[in-house]
Amino acid sequence: xxxxxxxxxxREFLARGLKAAAALAATGLAGHALGWRTGRAxxxxxxxxxxxxxxxxxxDPRLAIVTGPDRTTNLxxxxxxxxxxxRFVKPGDGVLLKVNAAFASPAxxxxxxxxxxxxEAVAQCLxxxxxxxxxTDHPIHDQASCFEWSGIGAAARRAGAELxxxxxxxxxxxxxxxxxxxxxxxxxxxxxxxIRRLIGLTPVKDHYRxxxxxxxxNWYGLLGGRRSVFHQDIHTLIAELAQLVRPTLVILDGTTxxxxxxxxxxxxxxxxATDTLVVxxxxxxxDAFGVTLLGREASDLPHLARAAAAGAGTASYELLNPVRxxxxxx
Amino acid sequence: MKITWVRRxxxxxxxxLFLWFCLVTTVGEEWWRLRGWPVNxxxxxxxxxxxxxxxxxxxxxxxxxxxxxxxxxxxxxxxFFCGWVCPFGTLHQAIGWLGLRRAAPAEQCLxxxxxxxxxxxxxxxxxxxxxxxxxxxxPAVGRxxxxxxxxxxxxxxxxxSLQTGWxxxxxxxxxxxxxxxxxxxxxxxxxxxxxxxLAQGAALxxxxxxxxxxxxxxIPRFYCRYVCPLGALYGVLGRFALWRxxxxxxxxxxxxxxxxxxxxxCQPAGRIRTHECVLCMNCLHACPDxxxxxRLARSASGERAAPDLTRRGVIASLLAGxxxxxxxxxxxxxxxxxxxxxxxxxxxxxLTRCLRCGQCMRICPTNILHPALTEAGLEGFxxxxxxxxxxxxxCQLRCAACSQICPTGAIRPLTLNEKxxxxxxxxxxxxxxxxxxxxxxxxxxxxMNRPCIVCEExxxxxxxxxxxxxxxEPLPGRRREIARGDELxxxxxxxxxxxxxxxDDLYCRIAGDFDAEPRRIIECGPAQWSIDPNHxxxxxxxxxxxxxxxxxxxxxxxxxxxxxxxGVCESVCPLATVRAIRVTADGESREARxxxxx
Numbered sequence: 059x060x061x062x063x064x065x066x067x068x069r070e071f072l073a074r075g076l077k078a079a080a081a082l083a084a085t086g087l088a089g090h091a092l093g094w095r096t097g098r099a100x101x102x103x104x105x106x107x108x109x110x111x112x113x114x115x116x117x118d119p120r121l122a123i124v125t126g127p128d129r130t131t132n133l134x135x136x137x138x139x140x141x142x143x144x145r146f147v148k149p150g151d152g153v154l155l156k157v158n159a160a161f162a163s164p165a166x167x168x169x170x171x172x173x174x175x176x177x178e179a180v181a182q183c184l185x186x187x188x189x190x191x192x193x194t195d196h197p198i199h200d201q202a203s204c205f206e207w208s209g210i211g212a213a214a215r216r217a218g219a220e221l222x223x224x225x226x227x228x229x230x231x232x233x234x235x236x237x238x239x240x241x242x243x244x245x246x247x248x249x250x251x252x253i254r255r256l257i258g259l260t261p262v263k264d265h266y267r268x269x270x271x272x273x274x275x276n277w278y279g280l281l282g283g284r285r286s287v288f289h290q291d292i293h294t295l296i297a298e299l300a301q302l303v304r305p306t307l308v309i310l311d312g313t314t315x316x317x318x319x320x321x322x323x324x325x326x327x328x329x330x331a332t333d334t335l336v337v338x339x340x341x342x343x344x345d346a347f348g349v350t351l352l353g354r355e356a357s358d359l360p361h362l363a364r365a366a367a368a369g370a371g372t373a374s375y376e377l378l379n380p381v382r383x384x385x386x387x388x
Numbered sequence: 389m390k391i392t393w394v395r396r397x398x399x400x401x402x403x404x405l406f407l408w409f410c411l412v413t414t415v416g417e418e419w420w421r422l423r424g425w426p427v428n429x430x431x432x433x434x435x436x437x438x439x440x441x442x443x444x445x446x447x448x449x450x451x452x453x454x455x456x457x458x459x460x461x462x463x464x465x466x467x468f469f470c471g472w473v474c475p476f477g478t479l480h481q482a483i484g485w486l487g488l489r490r491a492a493p494a495e496q497c498l499x500x501x502x503x504x505x506x507x508x509x510x511x512x513x514x515x516x517x518x519x520x521x522x523x524x525x526x527p528a529v530g531r532x533x534x535x536x537x538x539x540x541x542x543x544x545x546x547x548x549s550l551q552t553g554w555x556x557x558x559x560x561x562x563x564x565x566x567x568x569x570x571x572x573x574x575x576x577x578x579x580x581x582x583x584x585x586l587a588q589g590a591a592l593x594x595x596x597x598x599x600x601x602x603x604x605x606x607i608p609r610f611y612c613r614y615v616c617p618l619g620a621l622y623g624v625l626g627r628f629a630l631w632r633x634x635x636x637x638x639x640x641x642x643x644x645x646x647x648x649x650x651x652x653x654c655q656p657a658g659r660i661r662t663h664e665c666v667l668c669m670n671c672l673h674a675c676p677d678x679x680x681x682x683r684l685a686r687s688a689s690g691e692r693a694a695p696d697l698t699r700r701g702v703i704a705s706l707l708a709g710x711x712x713x714x715x716x717x718x719x720x721x722x723x724x725x726x727x728x729x730x731x732x733x734x735x736x737x738x739l740t741r742c743l744r745c746g747q748c749m750r751i752c753p754t755n756i757l758h759p760a761l762t763e764a765g766l767e768g769f770x771x772x773x774x775x776x777x778x779x780x781x782x783c784q785l786r787c788a789a790c791s792q793i794c795p796t797g798a799i800r801p802l803t804l805n806e807k808x809x810x811x812x813x814x815x816x817x818x819x820x821x822x823x824x825x826x827x828x829x830x831x832x833x834x835x836m837n838r839p840c841i842v843c844e845e846x847x848x849x850x851x852x853x854x855x856x857x858x859x860x861e862p863l864p865g866r867r868r869e870i871a872r873g874d875e876l877x878x879x880x881x882x883x884x885x886x887x888x889x890x891x892d893d894l895y896c897r898i899a900g901d902f903d904a905e906p907r908r909i910i911e912c913g914p915a916q917w918s919i920d921p922n923h924x925x926x927x928x929x930x931x932x933x934x935x936x937x938x939x940x941x942x943x944x945x946x947x948x949x950x951x952x953x954x955g956v957c958e959s960v961c962p963l964a965t966v967r968a969i970r971v972t973a974d975g976e977s978r979e980a981r982x983x984x985x986x
Contacts, residue, residue, distance in 0.1 A: 198781050199754065203787060290839055320845075322852075
């Protein structure tokens with residue numbers, strides 16, 4: 059006589075019991091694991107990007123002031139006076155040109171860096187042996203519109219540069235050591251990849267809040283995030299930018315100056331021919347001279363004194379023995 | 389090759405073409421950007437749009453002549469658009485196929501069977517066309533009764549309201565792809581945009597789209613059969629089609645294989661409903677005896693040429709349609725947030741043309757145009773409104789892309805000269821979308837005595853529409869007795885908390901008759917204040933007098949004569965949740981009644 063088969067109900071109950079136990083165990087384990095994770099410090103370490111120092115050891119001449127109606131001639135003369143591009147751009151270097159393309163505004167209105175100047179600078183860098191030249195800015199309006207309207211995009215491409223239109227993921231937090239405002243603030247890091255030289259190119263513009271928009275204010279365009287909060291203490295912010303961003307060279311274009319209604323302008327009546335272009339390795343000195351084109355003085359821009367005090371340059375530009383050249387018409 | 393394969397190739401081709409046009413609708417220089425691609429082509433092929441706009445305005449917008457071609461082909465061939473061209477229909481068909489691919493023939497037959505509810509779409513069509521046609525009634529009555537002032541008010545009240553875009557499959561799909569699918573797809577890759585692209589109400593638009601697609605898993609081509617007013621219009625237009633699907637002989641084995649494959653649920657085995665036939669041609673190959681064909685002759689087993697609508701149903705739909713616009717307008721009132729794109733016509737006219745297709749919102753480089761939720765009332769639900777706090781940088785002064793792309797002229801094409809008010813348009817002035825108002829209860833310099841004026845800086849008008857009032861405001865609790873002083877420095881007894889955080893706009897003034905002119909402080913320490921050496925006091929301030937700490941504020945004030953309502957100020961205002969300077973529709977140039985200036 060064979061044994062009676064296992065009661066099917068009992069068998070089913072055993073299987074069900076096992077499954078229930080497994081489910082309970084899995085729930086418990088998951089709860090334990092997740093609880094363990096939230097129990098730990100969930101603060102992520104902030105790895106701020108250290109902005110490289112692109113400045114060169116101080117050597118004279120450091121500042122050239124050229125007068126003449128043609129900005130490309132002016133730039134050429136200024137660079138000759140400073141010892142040629144070879145002094146700043148070595149063969150194989152990647153060069154980043156930070157232009158001012160803040161607004162979707164045509165070049166004639168002077169609210170953005172002039173495309174002729176961009177093209178000339180790109181061509182000169184390439185001639186000096188630069189492996190690549192990148193042109194960038196993080197404008198206020200729609201980026202594509204800004205680069206196209208200002209003519210900077212077309213000029214850069216034609217001259218052989220890469221146009222870097224910043225994307226959301228190009229920004230990384232930076233902190234100025236000892237700084238008060240620039241702490242873990244998003245900064246346009248993307249275009250700096252493989253870059254050995256940083257050159258700022260910007261027009262001279264009126265700016266109600268900061269007194270003037272010159273080469274130091276131009277670094278504002280490297281910031282991301284809700285940067286408009288900085289207007290509450292704009293001079294401190296610009297002084298901190300002057301410490302954070304140390305360029306190889308800055309080029310300040312005062313061929314025409316936006317003397318009012320800045321920094322947007324919008325009318326030819328806002329512009330005045332001032333026929334001057336300044337190039338220098340010390341942005342504080344360049345700006346200290348540049349502000350005089352607006353009929354203002356360096357003391358009207360508190361950020362200059364503060365940047366100088368922090369060691370970012372000198373506001374007494376005459377002490378640098380600037381080379382002054384009359385370029386005349388091209 | 390089987391004709392069904394030709395159909396599938398055609399469907400895939402037009403679907404890809406549609407998606408391609410959606411993709412290239414981006415301002416830019418590359419060949420795959422908006423470089424003359426006919427991105428509105430599918431919208432222009434649409435006879436429902438053409439008819440709706442013609443009924444509402446009495447004119448056909450340029451480009452919509454394409455719909456005449458479709459009408460002509462439909463009259464000759466039947467509903468070819470539904471089965472061969474419509475990108476939305478293609479998606480429905482594909483998903484319906486997925487849902488039924490493993491189903492038994494009987495199940496297929498059941499799911500694909502004709503249901504009387506398919507007549508709903510004809511009632512919807514009547515409703516939508518009647519709503520659009522309201523405007524035509526008033527002039528017609530006017531011609532009979534002679535023009536009168538009273539007529540004008542009736543016309544205003546009863547003007548048509550184009551609501552076809554809600555259900556029209558092309559607008560439906562443009563809206564979903566433009567405002568939901570592309571922004572979602574671009575999130576990680578940033579090919580179309582450099583940052584996150586936003587769309588107000590995207591959950592609703594995307595949810596409706598998803599629902600319309602998923603319901604095909606139960607009933608294939610659900611939307612086409614029950615909802616689509618464009619399909620209904622084609623059904624009516626194709627009534628006298630020269631070629632038609634039908635049986636060669638009356639009797640057959642009645643295996644219903646044709647009906648198990650039928651996309652339109654048109655009952656090809658029996659008396660075929662030609663108005664439901666989408667020309668999918670599946671029945672041609674499904675019939676084991678090869679009895680079904682697409683021929684000049686009518687079906688041997690009979691036809692039902694017209695949908696079985698009831699007269700009272702049609703009348704009820706028409707009346708409801710005529711009533712919808714006047715009823716909506718009884719509410720009256722104007723929402724301050726109803727800020728239309730530059731070039732939009734007066735509201736009444738705008739609503740006789742706007743499809744809610746989302747092309748303007750898609751092309752806007754600064755992402756400020758969004759579908760209205762409550763901003764434009766029930767009637768304007770889904771129409772474009774400018775949301776400056778959502779976009780990046782307001783309405784760009786030198787951009788009129790939305791006006792150029794609008795397929796129906798709801799937004800009239802503007803040249804930059806007209807938009808900015810230059811050249812021939814100098815007299816008329818710029819196109820104003822509204823006016824900016826400073827909220828003095830939130831604006832930092834007004835409400836909290838903190839400097840800011842980002843709005844003034846970014847105002848693109850020359851001369852700026854935001855001017856500055858400079859004012860010295862005493863900082864509370866900062867009056868201190870001078871212990872000692874010279875021409876440039878004041879010293880105090882004891883220390884207080886260090887200077888205010890904002891340090892470049894600080895001034896001090898000596899109370900009393902000594903010298904009331906404020907001096908700029910260049911160093912504000914806890915026990916001493918140093919002033920600008922260019923403006924010293926003539927003699928050391930007397931010991932014991934009181935020095936007052938002031939902050940120099942620049943407070944923004946809007947000049948309504950210059951403000952164009954572009955919203956750049958609102959978009960850059962640092963107050964992220966509710967901006968301290970906001971544009972409302974007051975003063976918009978498209979509606980004379982919105983003006984508020986003498």
